Amino acid sequence: MNTSHKCQLHIIKILLALVGAALALTQVVRADETCSSPYLARIDGQEEFVYVWSLGVEGLGDGADKLVTVDVKPDSPNYGKVISSVPVDGRNEAHHAGFTDDRRQLWCAALETSRVFIFDVHTDPAKPKLTKTIDNFAETTGGAIGPHGAYALPGRVLIPCLSNATDKGGRTALVEYSNDGNYIATHWLPTKDVARGAANAELADGYGYDARVLPRKNALLTSSFTGWNNYTTDFGKMTADPEAMKHFGNTMVMWDFHTRQPKKVFGVPGAPLEIRWAWGDKHNYAFTATALGSKLWLVYADDRGEWQAKEVAPVSNVKGGVLPVDISLSADDKTLFVSCFGDGKCRVFDVSDPHHPKQIYEKQIGKQVNMVSQSWDGKRLYFTSSLLAHWDKQGADNEQFLRAYAWDGKELKPRFDLDFTALKLGRPHHMLFGSTKIGPNRTTLAAK
Structure with a gap:
């Protein structure tokens, strides 16, 4: 073999090694809960x-x-x-x-x-420490109350809310805080009277619940409860109160993510x-369950790029009905797990064609079940039981648990x-996942 051929083989080996390393990096970094923010470190x-x-x-x-905190390392003596x-x-x-x-x-x-309540989960991920409490939320945000959770954005968190301090009804807002706990802004959900430029303003009820971002489409989507x-x-x-049952959200809102302006009410x-x-x-769509x-x-972009x-x-x-309360979409966008509080079952749908989901499996998780969290590789699912303190079932039906299952593509095994x-x-x-090993976020990886 001449020197030229040896050089070529050496170069090929280097290229193959680089490709392999890149693939390995992608496989390692693409790990986490499938519902987490694309801006979140993985x-x-x-x-x-x-x-x-x-x-x-x-x-x-x-x-x-x-x-x-529950240990879920498979080889740990404290597993489970x-x-x-x-x-x-x-x-x-x-x-x-x-996070x-x-x-x-x-x-x-x-x-x-x-x-x-803000916890340090970095210093020792196995032993979170409470470091700060925000206890003036309503006063600081201009009257938003009922913070639903926190969604990671660059340098800040987005907190969708459920209510307001004035009448404690469903009119509410999105709130932003910096990572160090300082208030930034409040964005009120559109209503018929204050539509803020949103299309289909006649539908706007001002209710809120969840908020999720699709950065590459500049899309922020909110739901309502x-x-x-x-x-x-x-x-x-x-x-049992007909008047109370009138006060539930019936809308979702698409926002311009960069400007935080509502664009369209569904x-x-x-x-x-x-x-x-x-x-x-290329999957420009999102699922929800009512x-x-x-x-x-x-919610999807049609052939003209319009959201429907x-x-x-x-x-x-x-x-x-069965009161579906949480959903988890697999990382390959093919399988949707639906957690149903009403009958305590998890129903699994094939959503390879998102316009025509088909149920393929169901499993009795408990007398009641609420949240479902899925690992990125789709092999592990975790379920919890409580919906709300005042809404949980009573007596023997009031099971309170964390249950873990393995998923092999066909059935859930305890x-x-x-x-x-x-x-x-x-x-x-x-539930949220923790680890001592943290990598870059999905947007950073995509940029590379």
């Missing part, structure tokens, strides 16, 4: 911890809301066990939580008191809750089960 490899934001129960343990529990001040209706973009902080929101007056009322009492009746954008580079309508809806919304499938044909009542840890609500 976990390298498999999640090591599950953080659970749990509601306190009077007379159970210390009775306080708390951030619970609680390794840390950090209580906060009192019972605040712990709801959703979210800052650098993943150093976890912001845990409370619906009833409108407090936001109900206000403080309803979510702090006993579920049976509320559903009529989506029945309280559309969680929003899940597709991840594919809690009161038990329907799957698709339409119902695409029933979640179930059970009379009265991995571990934590009884939060027996452990005196309250009502587990939202």
